[in-house]
Amino acid sequence: MEPATPMEISPRVLPPSDRWSPAPAVPAPVCRFENFLGAERAAALLEYAISRGEDFTAGTVLDPLTGQVSRKGRDSLVLPVTSRVFSAHLADCLPLVQEVLGHRGSLARSLTVLTAHGEGGHFGMHTDASRVPDVATALSAVYYLHRTPRGFGGGQLRLYDTVVDEGRARPGETYRTIEPEHDTIVFFPSGAFHEVVPSTCPSGRFSDHRFTLTTWISGGEPAAAPAARRSPVWQWLADAAEGTRPLHDAEEDHDGARPVALPPPGPGTRRGPSRT
């Protein structure tokens, strides 16, 4: 059969306009790994989280304007932790993650908490500006853990798009959904607006909660990644997140997490496909 000749769509059907809306909704860059720690380590970490059930406390949020710490918009349990092995594994993955996310600049330190979400657990739309010295250059990483079969419902992570409208960036209403699957991790810019939708936990047992090891990774100094070196998407995210930056420097993390230095990438460092 002869291929059809393309027909011009008449301007009577599709008239030109001088008022096109040039406001794209730009997805936040994200990098996801499956089997991040491997079955044995993931199972051990899950058992550890469950065994510390009594030590979790209610997670908090920080009001950027007043500096007030509260539980507004959040129902999560948190437990600050550190792990040299987890940090070293993160550090080995960062060169590849930075390539995928289009992140430039050095990353030097991280803060980590274990979290648990049960019946009604949620975390309203926010950026992670209160966790890092410079939200424009920091990365957030969320590693998920749960029992099999999964004892909770819901609890998806929504990563909101950024709308660029008349030269201004703002969080959009559209989003990508990340399923909190056991032994997976997602990395995304800390300035990206995100939300944990409500979870259910029919058994009510702590062991059936949705667990995470959540880490915020930042550069040594805000000046380490000057704005001029940022990719446009990172710049738009930074602009949209500006109003969420705390006005006052906090002495300590509002959930009690402590910064630790990231080790330099080791021999296990992952990189993208080589361009030879």
Ligand SMILES: O=C(O)CCC(=O)C(=O)O
């Ligand atoms: O648990 C998640 O999926 C995300 C958690 C989060 O956004 C946070 O702790 O800041």
Ligand SMILES: [Fe+2]
């Ligand atoms: Fe967050």
